[in-house]
Amino acid sequence: xxxxSWFLILSAALFSIGLFGVLSRKNAVAILLGIELMLNAVxxxxxxxxxxxxxxxxxxxxxxxxxxxxxxxxxAVGLALVISVYRRRNTVIAEELDLMKW
Amino acid sequence: MTxxxxxxxxVALVILGSSLMVVTTRNLxxxxxxxxxxxxxxxxxxxxxxxxxxxxxQVVVYIGAIAILFIFAVMLTRKELRDRGPQLNRGxxxxxxxxxxxFGGLFWMLQSWNGFSKTAAAFPSSYDALGQLGNALISxxxxxxxxxxxxxxxxxxLVGAVYIAFNPPSGDxxx
Numbered sequence: 001x002x003x004x005s006w007f008l009i010l011s012a013a014l015f016s017i018g019l020f021g022v023l024s025r026k027n028a029v030a031i032l033l034g035i036e037l038m039l040n041a042v043x044x045x046x047x048x049x050x051x052x053x054x055x056x057x058x059x060x061x062x063x064x065x066x067x068x069x070x071x072x073x074x075x076a077v078g079l080a081l082v083i084s085v086y087r088r089r090n091t092v093i094a095e096e097l098d099l100m101k102w
Numbered sequence: 103m104t105x106x107x108x109x110x111x112x113v114a115l116v117i118l119g120s121s122l123m124v125v126t127t128r129n130l131x132x133x134x135x136x137x138x139x140x141x142x143x144x145x146x147x148x149x150x151x152x153x154x155x156x157x158x159x160q161v162v163v164y165i166g167a168i169a170i171l172f173i174f175a176v177m178l179t180r181k182e183l184r185d186r187g188p189q190l191n192r193g194x195x196x197x198x199x200x201x202x203x204x205f206g207g208l209f210w211m212l213q214s215w216n217g218f219s220k221t222a223a224a225f226p227s228s229y230d231a232l233g234q235l236g237n238a239l240i241s242x243x244x245x246x247x248x249x250x251x252x253x254x255x256x257x258x259x260l261v262g263a264v265y266i267a268f269n270p271p272s273g274d275x276x277x
Contacts, residue, residue, distance in 0.1 A: 001221045002110050002150070008218070010114045010147075012208040014121055014140075020201035021125030024194040029130060029175050033137055036168065037121050040144050043156075051151040052222045055229065058238035062245045064156055068163050069252040073259030075168050079175040080267035086179040087269065095191075 007048035015041035028082045028092045032075060039071045110150060117143035128189050130180070134172040141165050152225045155232050 014037055021034025043064045050060025086092050089099075120139035127133050141164045148157035191197070212218055238244040 001104075002107055003219045003221050004217065005212070005219045006107075006110060006114070007147070007151075008212050009209065010117065012205050012212070013118055015208070016201040016205040017118070017121045017125055019204055020197050023197040023200060024190045025125065026189060026191060027130060029172065029179065030125075030133060030189070033124055033133055033172065036137060036164075037124060037140065040141065040164075044144060044147060047148055047151050047153050047156060051153070051225075052217075052220060055152075055225065055231065056234065058231075058235050058244070061153060061156060061231075061235050062238055062248070064153075065159065065239070066248055066252045068159060069256055072163060072168060073256050075171055076259050076263040077266065079171055080263040082175055083178055084266050092179045 004048060004052045007044060011041040011044040011048075014038075014044070026093050026095060028085070028094050028097075029079070031094060032078050032082075035074070035078075036071065039067055043067050106150070110147075113143050113146050113150075117147075126190075130176045131173065134169055134176060137172065138165050138169045141169065152231065155235060 018034045018037030018041060021037060022031050023034075025031050025034060046060045046064045046067070050058070050064075053060070082092055085097060089097065091097070117140055120136045120143065123136040124133050124140060127136060141160060145157045145160040145165075148154070148160060239249050240246055
């Protein structure tokens with residue numbers, strides 16, 4: 001069988017890669033891509049803790065499903081914001097968005 | 103090393119390699135396509151972990167909806183066909199250090215936990231995980247409240263996304 005540590009190390013690495021993407025990409029859509037990677041890393045952790053703990057306690061899978069719902073709504077609102085900003089300012093580079101209201 | 107472990111290592115390499123491509127590739131369409139590869143690898147991991155329902159939901163919701171939404175957004179927000187200029191911020195090497203420190207901190211914290219290298223008990227063959235999951239989602243003694251809150255959140259996000267991205271016709275006095 002696969003030890004639990006392999007899943008945890010993989011998800012820590014995926015989280016760090018997503019963090020790097022969020023911190024260093026210029027494009028706002030690419031920043032949202034990094035957030036998706038981080039949410040997936042969290043989900044791997046939750047499902048593996050469910051499997052390696054007591055499988056009759058469904059909390060891990062239930063909260064993985066709730067993370068799916070949160071990720072879907074975050075992406076829908078985030079991309080709507082990006083498209084709205086693009087219509088008004090004609091850019092999606094995060095550094096160039098320096099006004100609160102236009 | 104068993105066959106399952108070799109399979110896990112291959113899937114992990116695919117996930118890490120494609121997620122590195124997501125955060126470093128210049129073309130955002132390619133980044134969204136690499137994200138699909140990453141999400142599919144994670145779905146395979148769910149199947150390895152005996153969570154078949156989550157693997158299906160991962161393919162349907164993440165690959166079927168979220169990745170396609172990303173591709174739509176990229177296509178709606180680009181001026182030129184090719185991306186010019188650097189895609190990373192100036193201080194990106196500092197962010198590499200921050201990411202490595204995060205990984206190191208997580209690894210140090212996890213390896214000091216005494217359940218770090220435990221292996222799973224065999225999955226009970228007569229156990230109906232999907233039925234238990236369905237019961238847990240709608241049982242008042244379990245998780246019906248977070249489930250309903252998640253549905254309200256999805257409704258709010260739907261209304262909010264339509265409101266924000268709605269393009270008012272020209273001449274509209276609303277600002």
